[in-house]
Amino acid sequence: MLVGNGDGFVSCDCGRRHWGLFGAAGLLLSDPHRGVLLQHRAGWTHEGGSWALPGGAVQPHETSAQAAARETEEETAVPGEAFRVLAQRTDEHGSWRYTTVLATTVGDAAQPRVTNAESTALRWVPPADVADYPLHSGFAAAWPELRGQLDRRLVLLVDADTVLGAQPGGRDARAGAVARLRDRLAVLAGVGVAAGDLGLGAVAGAAHWTWWPHVVLVAGGPAAGSGSGAGVGVEKAETGGSGDGRLVTVVPGTRPAEPGDHLVAVTTDDGRRGQLGADAVMAPEALWRLLDACTPG
Numbered sequence: 001m002l003v004g005n006g007d008g009f010v011s012c013d014c015g016r017r018h019w020g021l022f023g024a025a026g027l028l029l030s031d032p033h034r035g036v037l038l039q040h041r042a043g044w045t046h047e048g049g050s051w052a053l054p055g056g057a058v059q060p061h062e063t064s065a066q067a068a069a070r071e072t073e074e075e076t077a078v079p080g081e082a083f084r085v086l087a088q089r090t091d092e093h094g095s096w097r098y099t100t101v102l103a104t105t106v107g108d109a110a111q112p113r114v115t116n117a118e119s120t121a122l123r124w125v126p127p128a129d130v131a132d133y134p135l136h137s138g139f140a141a142a143w144p145e146l147r148g149q150l151d152r153r154l155v156l157l158v159d160a161d162t163v164l165g166a167q168p169g170g171r172d173a174r175a176g177a178v179a180r181l182r183d184r185l186a187v188l189a190g191v192g193v194a195a196g197d198l199g200l201g202a203v204a205g206a207a208h209w210t211w212w213p214h215v216v217l218v219a220g221g222p223a224a225g226s227g228s229g230a231g232v233g234v235e236k237a238e239t240g241g242s243g244d245g246r247l248v249t250v251v252p253g254t255r256p257a258e259p260g261d262h263l264v265a266v267t268t269d270d271g272r273r274g275q276l277g278a279d280a281v282m283a284p285e286a287l288w289r290l291l292d293a294c295t296p297g
């Protein structure tokens with residue numbers, strides 16, 4: 001059976017025409033030292049001559065993040081290994097949508113060069129200078145909100161004791177349970193979580209955002225330091241604390257995230273939010289629901 005690809009124009013509910021039968025996606029690639037990667041669009045393209053992001057039509061088998069990565073490699077020769085996806089924001093038009101995927105460079109593997117006819121130039125632009133460029137209208141409208149989230153991670157702080165609760169069995173059973181939790185969190189970190197499911201209502205336009213969390217799993221006992229799954233760091237808790245208290249004793253006096261990160265703590269105690277400097281707290285039951293939705297129990 002022939003399955004059409006996503007190339008084509010859509011007559012949108014908003015009254016305009018857009019490229020991409022299944023929507024479109026673009027990559028907002030940020031480098032802490034070089035700025036954000038902008039594409040000067042070739043004259044024959046929609047709003048040709050303007051500056052915007054590498055990207056294009058989403059194909060039927062792709063997620064928006066996959067489409068943004070594929071289009072970016074086609075247009076700039078920057079491979080997916082050269083960046084880490086942090087979040088995405090979707091501009092929903094009804095019969096069409098545009099998703100901006102925010103990513104940050106990893107090392108210096110991102111060396112963009114013009115590789116096809118869709119762009120006439122690629123340039124790293126300091127965020128403060130972006131608005132001075134003649135931008136594509138859609139990107140221009142989204143840029144202020146996008147700029148506010150550049151290079152900002154979502155750190156999900158998970159205390160194994162709180163999430164697993166009291167369990168029968170000895171040290172080995174405990175270590176096994178922590179290891180399984182770590183593996184399931186690694187899957188969650190690769191799937192992405194809607195901001196609303198993280199309790200991040202305070203983030204501007206939160207309903208439009210999805211985050212790929214950086215998970216910090218805090219585990220005392222024999223599982224600590226036994227290695228990390230992708231995106232999941234296991235940090236060894238200080239012993240001597242009890243229950244939820246370990247959340248605070250792990251990183252005394254400091255917020256367990258970098259400045260600018262969004263911090264969501266999984267805890268049963270709303271009072272911990274202030275102690276941790278967390279932007280939101282999530283109940284263990286809510287985390288289990290997310291894990292059950294993306295990984296087999």
Ligand SMILES: [Zn+2]
Nearest residue numbers: 012013014093
């Ligand atoms: Zn539209």
